[in-house]
Amino acid sequence: MEYLGISVIVPFYNESFIEECINSLIKQNYPKDRYEIIIVDNLSDLKYRSILEKYKSDIVVITEPIKGAYYCRNRGISVSKFDILAFTDSDCRVDLKWLSVINNYFLHAKDNIMALQGNSG
Numbered sequence: 001m002e003y004l005g006i007s008v009i010v011p012f013y014n015e016s017f018i019e020e021c022i023n024s025l026i027k028q029n030y031p032k033d034r035y036e037i038i039i040v041d042n043l044s045d046l047k048y049r050s051i052l053e054k055y056k057s058d059i060v061v062i063t064e065p066i067k068g069a070y071y072c073r074n075r076g077i078s079v080s081k082f083d084i085l086a087f088t089d090s091d092c093r094v095d096l097k098w099l100s101v102i103n104n105y106f107l108h109a110k111d112n113i114m115a116l117q118g119n120s121g
Helices: 018-026 046-053 069-079 098-108
Strands: 006-012 035-041 060-063 084-087
Touching: 006 018, 006 069, 006 098, 018 035, 018 046, 035 046, 035 069, 060 069, 069 084, 084 098
Parallel strands: 006 035, 006 084, 035 060
Antiparallel strands: none
């Protein structure tokens, strides 16, 4: 099977659920060398930033000083190394097959696709 490169970008600001989010991203059923997890910290308090430290071998952490999720997403894009960008929020837990589903859509699309949006329920 072909695995496309995917950069996962997560804006982050003082979110206690971030650990669950990161764990769901680390445990993806997708080859580890075919995706990266970029957490963009929007100048969170030390209490929340210290959570990220536990995962430094599995994630990339960068800082965006301008407040707002859009600024964080754009900052994440600027350092991403793969062509496919996947966004989720720091208070979300993604399905273990999330990246595989994204990969399959891009591999098997009959028409050119530029974007996908999943269920946000």
